[in-house]
Amino acid sequence: MKKIIQSAVHFLCFFAFWTAQSQSCPNSDNVPELDGSVCITTKAPLNYQEGDENTINLFVRKFPAKKDRKGSIWLIPGGPGESGASLYPLINQFSNLFPNLDIFVPDHRGTGYSSKICPKEEIVDSPDGMALANDEWGPCFNYMYSNLEYVKAFTITNAARDLSFLINEFSGTEERYIYGVSYGTQLVLRLLQLGTVDLDAVILDSLVPLQDDDEFDLSHRSLVTDDVGKSFLEQVDHRAPNDITLEEQLNSIIERTKTDTEFAANLPKQDLAILFGMMLDIPYVRNSIPEIIKGLNSNDYEPLQKAITQITAFYNDYGAAYQSSTNSIPLTQVITASENNLRPEMTKTEVIDESKDLLFKSPLPSLIAENSMPTYSRDEHFGKTPQHIPPTLIINGTLDSKTHIKGAVRHYKRLAQNSSSISFIRVKNAPHFIALFAPSAFEKVVSRFMNTKAIGNQTVSDDSLEIN
Incomplete structure (x- = not known):
């Protein structure tokens, strides 16, 4: 009966694919x-459970292969609250890197044009678009607590089942690849745990820590940011011995903000350590930290203001x-509180x-503390790693203030226990999101990996990330 139900759902979605191709494509x-x-x-x-007929909508944008098609690659965005739009600015880059592959970019359940946790308040036609306007928070909370079973279906595992379903239905024939960045790496690894998709290779950009790593989970993000920030300062500290x-x-500057009211009045209201933490994510802003x-x-605030302007513009x-x-x-809070915050009591x-x-600080630990949104129970996949892993490339920055190297x-070492076909690449001085901030190194490494499926462990450089 389960196979019959799955086959029926697959048939309906396959038919939906062909009718959807003529629909208007946003933007x-x-x-x-x-x-x-x-x-x-x-x-x-909604739940992938036998007898549960509830459904959600999933949105996928496909970019057809530029040259003779040899297969497909799925680009899995971060988040968990990010939609596929976070990867659209890089589409030309990926199309040039994979000219013979159809590129699919899905919106995770709960993001973009896929079904939302708050169906009325998070849609494009609501007062503030997909963002929640001030007067939408109340109705959104009310909907969530009035529909707890619906909200609790927005799990990492169900999102992985979505990916399995989409890949098997729409990839077509020949080779299949998948790329994930940040939270997308966690989602891809959950997909591999399911063992329901055949993939030729996997690319993991800025691999997140293990879910049970109580040194590097999200509640420790500020400690990670501070350690990376101090490592950067040590690299750029060209001073005389004394x-x-x-x-x-x-440290003296930050202490001064607490006692010198005139000095503090000339600074932004934002915590200065948080501002310095944000600078670490954007290399050209990060490099201005010594000047700031x-x-x-010397009471010169212009370099700081310039950095804030650059961050805001980015x-x-x-x-x-x-x-x-x-x-x-809402999706970010539900998943984070349920699975990625190991100190929910803080x-x-x-x-x-x-x-x-x-x-150097991150605003994240404070944002996720005292969660007021519904949570779901962790399932058997929490903290586990896949038993079977296809050839995999992991690529991480040595100055990543979100995922400590x-x-x-x-x-990586935990994953390598189940596979000998994983390559781990360090990108010197790179922050989070290698494809975006170290595109030259990313292209070279990925091209070699796609040709050989194994390139060994090594450290590479990108000219744009040189630190003087």
């Missing part, structure tokens, strides 16, 4: 990189052309106390 007429893309909206089970270090200078420290020491511009680029906060006060002496290595 394809006014955004050059989306021109020629094909949009697919299909039904999928001079005060950059770390000591930054020097400026603040996040405002990246993905701004796409209606579906807004992250889903209060915001305790988070502040733990990070009070840090020079030590956490990525620890995860």
Whole structure:
């Protein structure tokens, strides 16, 4: 009976694929990189349980192969609240790298044009688009707590089952590949745990820590950020033997904000350590940190203001052309609180106390503390690794302030226990998201991997990430 139900669902979704190809594709007429893309909206089970007939919509954008087709590759975005739009700015890059592959970019359940946790408040036609406007939070919360079983279906495992279903239905014949970045690496590995998809190779960009790694989980993000920030300062600290270090200078500046009201009044209201933490994510902003420290020491605020302007412009511009680029906060909170926060009991006060002496911070630990959204129970896949792993490339930055390189290595070693076909590549000085911030190194490494499926463990450089 289970096979009959699955076959019926597969048939319906296969038919939906062919009828969906003629549908209007959002933004394809006014955004050059989306021109020629094909949009697919299909039904999928809410829970993948026998007898449960509830369904959700899943949205996928397909970019046909530029040359003779030899297969397909699925690009899995991060998040968990990010939609496929977070990868659209890189489509031309991926198309050039994989010219013979159809490229599929799905919206995770709960993101983009796929079904949302709050169906009325998180859609493109709501007052603030897919973002939640101030007066939409109340109705959104009310809907979530009035539909707990629906919300609890937005799990990592169900999202992995979505991927399995989509890949098996729409990939077509010949070779199959998958790329995941950040949370997308966690989702891809959950997919491999299911063992329901045949893949020729896997590419994992900025591998997240193991779920049971209590040193590098999300509640410890500020500690990770601080360690990476201090490592960067050590690399760029070209001082005379008796001079005060950059770390000591930054510590003095942050302490001064607590006692010098005139100095503090000239600074942004945002926690200075959080601002410095944000600088680490964007290499050209990160490289200005020594100048910013020097400026603040002499009451020159212009380098800091310039950095803030650059950060703001980056996040405002990246993905701004796409209606579906807004992250889903409800989905992020539900998954994070359920599976990726190993210290859910921490209060915001305790988070502040733990990070009070840090020079570089992340806002994330405070945001995820005292979660007020529904959670679901962890299943048998939590903290586990796949038993069978196809040829896999893992590529991580040595200055990744989101996934500490030590956490990525620890995860790689656990995966390698079940496979001898995993290559681990360090990109010197790279932050999170190698495809975006180290495109030259990414292209070279991935091209070699795709040709050989095994390139060994090594450290590579990207000219754009050189530190003086």
